[in-house]
Amino acid sequence: MFEAVIFDLDGVIVDSEPLHHRAIRETFAPHGIRIFDEELQAYMGVPSRIVIQDLAELHDLDVGISALSEEHKSHLRTLYAESIPISGALELLEAVNASDLKLGLASSTDRDLIEVVLERLALNGFFNAVVSGEEVEHPKPMPDIYLEAARRLECEPRGCTAVEDSQAGVQSAKGAGMRCIGFRSPHSLGQDIGQADVIVEDLWELDLDRLKEM
Numbered sequence: 001m002f003e004a005v006i007f008d009l010d011g012v013i014v015d016s017e018p019l020h021h022r023a024i025r026e027t028f029a030p031h032g033i034r035i036f037d038e039e040l041q042a043y044m045g046v047p048s049r050i051v052i053q054d055l056a057e058l059h060d061l062d063v064g065i066s067a068l069s070e071e072h073k074s075h076l077r078t079l080y081a082e083s084i085p086i087s088g089a090l091e092l093l094e095a096v097n098a099s100d101l102k103l104g105l106a107s108s109t110d111r112d113l114i115e116v117v118l119e120r121l122a123l124n125g126f127f128n129a130v131v132s133g134e135e136v137e138h139p140k141p142m143p144d145i146y147l148e149a150a151r152r153l154e155c156e157p158r159g160c161t162a163v164e165d166s167q168a169g170v171q172s173a174k175g176a177g178m179r180c181i182g183f184r185s186p187h188s189l190g191q192d193i194g195q196a197d198v199i200v201e202d203l204w205e206l207d208l209d210r211l212k213e214m
Helices: 017-031 037-043 048-058 065-080 089-097 111-120 144-153 167-175 208-213
Strands: 004-007 102-107 129-132 160-164 179-183 198-200
Touching: 004 144, 017 037, 017 048, 017 065, 037 048, 048 065, 065 111, 089 102, 089 208, 102 144, 111 129, 129 144, 144 160, 144 167, 160 167, 167 179
Parallel strands: 004 102, 004 160, 102 129, 160 179, 179 198
Antiparallel strands: none
């Protein structure tokens, strides 16, 4: 039985991938390191702390990861406060929220940053369950975050449909035993989301009837 829709945040609800890239660049620039977007494409859907650690090791940066993470979070918090929604996202969320389906959010982003976005987009109280990447043991592409979202929603994973735009996110949702809609967002170029059950180019392609058909 179809019980719930669980959304990713970055690249699905909010147009934030450019913000993540900018925050990473601004974090490493004072240390004399230039980070290119091409380096960051492989990290879509991956928690920022892992991205920072990998890049610091790759560029032999002798700075504590905790300090770098705090610098990055400060930049991202400022940028998130001006974030804008993906076209069609708010309308789809409103439709699901008004239905008999449960609504979940499963994002690799830290909880305090998620709250900044929800406040910015007036989405506080929309979701029956919100799970951040720091609240589970293993990040996407492992299934932990989606399994935890289903648990909090009190739904079986097979009764949930996830909406994802990254390879790691699709793998996470499918690994949890959920149906998955792959969204080719404007910034998910190069992401292999072929494992998704359905792929859409625009969130306006989705409505309640189509979700239930899936």
